[in-house]
Amino acid sequence: MSFDARPTDFSAARIQEAVQEILGAGILPHIVQAGHPVLRHVAAPYEGQLSDAELGHLIDLMRSVMHKAPGVGLAAPQLGIPLQIAVLEDQFAVDPEVAAVRGREPLPFFAMLNPRYQPLGTTSLAFYEGCLSIGGLQAAVLRPESVRLDFAAPDGTRMQRTFTGWQARIVQHETDHLHGILFLDRAELRSISNNAEYAARWAQPDISRARLELGFLPDPTDD
Structure with missing residues (x-):
């Protein structure tokens, strides 16, 4: 599937101005919602548009916004900043059955640039x-179970890591935001x-019941 x-x-100067405005506000910014054009453009690769201090403060701010939401990832465009920066962390307590079926293990905090x-x-x-930018809705998404992620750490070090299960899903979701x-x-x-219907009907560890009753995706056990 391709997207265009x-x-x-945004110029580098305009990006820096937007970051400085958010950092100087003294409050946690709102998360941009679907329909805002910043979520529908490819964000600019990070190429030193910010000072080291600004980059560090932005990452700290993004982590705070992610925690408050709460969520397991946040991309800079979700704050109205079209830069290829995202933060990820999953430390939520999850039912053991759900964790086993979904391959969900704790994901220590990290920030990724240009992933x-x-x-x-x-x-x-x-x-x-x-998604924190699509309030009130849930949907089933078919994604690769395992991925290799190439990215830069905030200090510029090039990194390559492999993720599987729910961690891979978070990585893909946040990287997609940047594109x-x-x-x-x-x-x-x-x-x-919607969230209420999901909670009432489809919040099982897997999607088998929802798939059958809502009529999407073939049963993988069918010939």
């Missing part, structure tokens, strides 16, 4: 996802549920 998001037209991912192997799995892609672009449209 356009590169942001790219490549699927590893041929296995893809579908689970429900939500103008929202999870609904990849979702099974017939699976879309």
Whole structure:
């Protein structure tokens, strides 16, 4: 599946100005919601548009916004900043059965700049996802089970890491944000549920019941 998001037209000076405005406000910024064009453009690669201090403060701020939401990832465009920066962390207590089915293990905090991912192997799995920029909706998304992530650390060090299970899903979701892609672009449209319906009907560890009753994705056990 391909997407044709356009590169942001923000200049380096305009990006720095936007970051300085957010950092100087003294409050946690709101998370940008779907419909805002910043979420539909390819963010600018990070190429030193910010000072080291500004970059560090922005990452700290993004982590605070992510925690308050609460969520497991946040991309800079979700704060209205079209830069390829995202923060990720998953330390939530999860039911052991859910964790086992979804391959969900704690993900220590890290920030990634200019990330790219490549699927590893041929296995893809579908689970429900939500997004801090699409309030009130959940949908099943089929994603590669394992990926290789290439990115830069905030100090500029080039990194390569492998992720599997729910960690791989978080990595893909946040990297997509930096390229103008929202999870609904990849979702099974017939699976879309509001939060109340999801909680009441589809919050099982896997999607088998939702898949059957809502009529999306073939049963992988069928011939």
